[in-house]
Amino acid sequence: xxxxxxxxxxxxxxxxxxxxxxxxxxxxxxxxxxxxxxxxxxxxxxxxxxxxxxxxxxxxxxxxxxxxxxxxxxxxxxxxxxxxxxxxxxxxxxxxxxxxxxxxxxxxxxxxxxxxxxxxxxxxxxxxxxxxxxxxxxxxxxxxxxxxxxxxxxxxxxxxxxxxxxxxxxxxxxx
Numbered sequence: 444x445x446x447x448x449x450x451x452x453x454x455x456x457x458x459x460x461x462x463x464x465x466x467x468x469x470x471x472x473x474x475x476x477x478x479x480x481x482x483x484x485x486x487x488x489x490x491x492x493x494x495x496x497x498x499x500x501x502x503x504x505x506x507x508x509x510x511x512x513x514x515x516x517x518x519x520x521x522x523x524x525x526x527x528x529x530x531x532x533x534x535x536x537x538x539x540x541x542x543x544x545x546x547x548x549x550x551x552x553x554x555x556x557x558x559x560x561x562x563x564x565x566x567x568x569x570x571x572x573x574x575x576x577x578x579x580x581x582x583x584x585x586x587x588x589x590x591x592x593x594x595x596x597x598x599x600x601x602x603x604x605x606x607x608x609x610x611x612x613x614x615x616x617x618x
Contacts, residue, residue, distance in 0.1 A: 454590050460496055465576065467492060472569065483540065483547040490537045497530065522582055529575035535568035 467489045474482045497504070507523045541547060543562065544555040580587075 451593070454593075457499055458587070458590060460492065460499060464489070464492055464496055468572070468576065472573075480546045483544050486537060486540050487547055490534075493533055493537075518582065525575060525578055525582070529572060529579060532568045532571040532575060536565060536572060539565040539568065 467485065470477065471482055471486055471489060477485065504523075504526070507519065511520075511523070539561050542556050543558070543565065548555045
């Protein structure tokens with residue numbers, strides 16, 4: 444059985460990873476701010492972060508598929524469907540973006556495909572992903588808050604058990 448400390452660290456890492464995905468996705472949607480070169484290369488990098496996200500959550504995904512026919516919890520079905528939809532939409536963005544690349548593919552010696560249909564797929568998948576992210580955050584908000592609260596409590600217990608006091612507190616009471 445895993446210790447609370449290792450579970451807490453993994454949960455904090457997952458939360459940080461999810462935050463990076465969200466921040467990265469927001470930044471990628473600011474093409475006027477970043478420019479097309481940064482947009483494309485950061486998009487490819489974010490694809491790898493998304494793969495890491497899926498790998499880190501793989502146990503949950505596998506459990507949900509295993510339990511899919513036995514579970515009678517509508518919220519779990521909804522979360523699984525939402526995650527599958529989000530995964531497909533996210534990779535539709537990445538694949539369409541790479542296919543019409545003006546910077547990434549030429550750097551590899553390849554040329555991108557430039558069509559209105561591909562751009563429309565890219566934009567529709569982006570809008571679908573934004574909607575999925577909002578719903579994903581809403582249905583998981585309680586768990587996110589619980590994870591952050593539990594993690595904060597564990598860290599404060601660790602500090603008090605090790606004798607470390609918060610900054611600015613003098614153990615002799617002279618400060």
